[in-house]
Amino acid sequence: MTPAPACRACGAALTHTFLDLGMQPLANALIAPGKGKTKERTYPLHIRVCDRCLLVQAGAVADPKEIFRDYAYFSSVSETWLAHAKAYADGAVERLSLGPASRVVEIASNDGYLLQYFIAHGVPSLGIEPAANVAAVALERGVPTDIAFFSAQTAARLAARGDMADLIIANNVLAHVPDIGDFLKGVRLLLKPDGVFTAEFPHLLNLLREVQFDTLYHEHFSCLSLHALAAIAARQGLTLFDVEALPTHGGSLRLHAAHAGARPPGPSVAKVLAREREAGLDGPQGYDGFAPRVAKVCDGLKAFIAQAKSDGRTIVAYGAAAKGATLLNACGLTAASIPFVADKSPAKQGKLLPGSRIPIRPVEALDEARPDYVLILPWNLREEIIGQLPQVQGWGGRFVSAIPEIRIWPDAH
Numbered sequence: 368m369t370p371a372p373a374c375r376a377c378g379a380a381l382t383h384t385f386l387d388l389g390m391q392p393l394a395n396a397l398i399a400p401g402k403g404k405t406k407e408r409t410y411p412l413h414i415r416v417c418d419r420c421l422l423v424q425a426g427a428v429a430d431p432k433e434i435f436r437d438y439a440y441f442s443s444v445s446e447t448w449l450a451h452a453k454a455y456a457d458g459a460v461e462r463l464s465l466g467p468a469s470r471v472v473e474i475a476s477n478d479g480y481l482l483q484y485f486i487a488h489g490v491p492s493l494g495i496e497p498a499a500n501v502a503a504v505a506l507e508r509g510v511p512t513d514i515a516f517f518s519a520q521t522a523a524r525l526a527a528r529g530d531m532a533d534l535i536i537a538n539n540v541l542a543h544v545p546d547i548g549d550f551l552k553g554v555r556l557l558l559k560p561d562g563v564f565t566a567e568f569p570h571l572l573n574l575l576r577e578v579q580f581d582t583l584y585h586e587h588f589s590c591l592s593l594h595a596l597a598a599i600a601a602r603q604g605l606t607l608f609d610v611e612a613l614p615t616h617g618g619s620l621r622l623h624a625a626h627a628g629a630r631p632p633g634p635s636v637a638k639v640l641a642r643e644r645e646a647g648l649d650g651p652q653g654y655d656g657f658a659p660r661v662a663k664v665c666d667g668l669k670a671f672i673a674q675a676k677s678d679g680r681t682i683v684a685y686g687a688a689a690k691g692a693t694l695l696n697a698c699g700l701t702a703a704s705i706p707f708v709a710d711k712s713p714a715k716q717g718k719l720l721p722g723s724r725i726p727i728r729p730v731e732a733l734d735e736a737r738p739d740y741v742l743i744l745p746w747n748l749r750e751e752i753i754g755q756l757p758q759v760q761g762w763g764g765r766f767v768s769a770i771p772e773i774r775i776w777p778d779a780h
């Protein structure tokens with residue numbers, strides 16, 4: 368028997384399985400045209416929970432540099448996300464009285480989708496982004512961007528050249544970080560004494576409640592509860608003083624942190640910790656029983672597709688997101704069931720989804736195929752996608768999502 372891996376956060380032996388999806392390809396590793404016959408690499412997708420610090424985490428796989436070097440996800444493609452970013456920037460500028468003498472640093476700044484709004488307010492801003500192709504888009508739109516992985520070492524380099532920040536932002540990046548302790552140490556090094564760090568991340572509590580298992584993939588090293596994160600932050604000299612619940616990504620938290628002792632913790636932190644305790648997330652047993660619920664989601668989707676086929680109905684998918692790749696692979700679905708997935712990102716079109724090998728086509732392919740059902744893979748953008756595709760209902764088609772169970776819009780014919 369191979370020895371149990373060690374917890375990324377505290378080093379304890381990981382012996383407690385949360386969900387084991389077997390061998391899977393990297394969910395974002397789209398297959399380029401002409402490479403369809405190449406066998407792709409697969410890695411165990413075994414999610415465990417640490418019995419000691421309760422961090423839910425995937426095992427070590429590929430080098431993160433391999434995962435993020437040529438990333439195909441451009442934040443600005445989603446209109447919902449842009450509106451969310453603008454509202455955040457406007458609020459932060461006012462709340463923290465940011466101006467020309469301030470500095471905002473965003474970690475994993477993607478294509479500048481968020482910092483552009485701070486720059487519009489005249490606030491000096493710096494993005495840190497490891498994917499060079501995505502950073503190039505940010506630079507083109509006038510968002511200063513440092514192409515780097517954020518770590519304590521990166522932070523020390525930026526601090527030494529005088530880039531200390533009044534506000535450091537990390538949205539949907541903590542899950543992508545192999546060593547959250549080192550990352551938060553970097554935040555502390557780069558944060559001015561009265562500075563604020565905010566981070567948004569999908570909340571493990573919602574993942575459990577809504578069976579959002581498709582957000583568990585190799586590129587996500589961990590899935591966070593406030594319990595687990597508060598402990599890691601405290602060890603790095605940061606205190607969480609506020610936390611907000613957000614609807615993004617199926618239910619996220621936005622935490623606000625500062626140097627330990629700089630700001631007193633507000634009641635919101637204790638409130639979320641209490642909600643986690645009520646759900647049993649403060650002990651290892653609260654994480655049991657997830658796998659059968661995942662199996663039920665897959666059975667539901669496969670039964671729906673089988674029924675649709677026997678009724679002579681056609682079904683295609685929409686949104687070539689990583690979570691979609693995870694869902695389709697967990698269910699063992701291929702192009703035999705779902706002939707293509709439509710996606711509006713030109714960087715993805717013409718490629719194949721990893722594992723399932725389902726081709727990615729432009730949105731126009733939907734209009735040609737006129738399917739009876741459009742399976743929405745990024746369920747977190749469901750309303751936006753339905754709004755963008757009025758033609759589907761025009762030809763009598765309907766939308767379907769599979770998590771936490773099969774749901775159909777419009778629901779009655």
Ligand SMILES: [Zn+2]
Pocket residue numbers: 374375376377378379417418419420421422
């Ligand atoms: Zn641990």
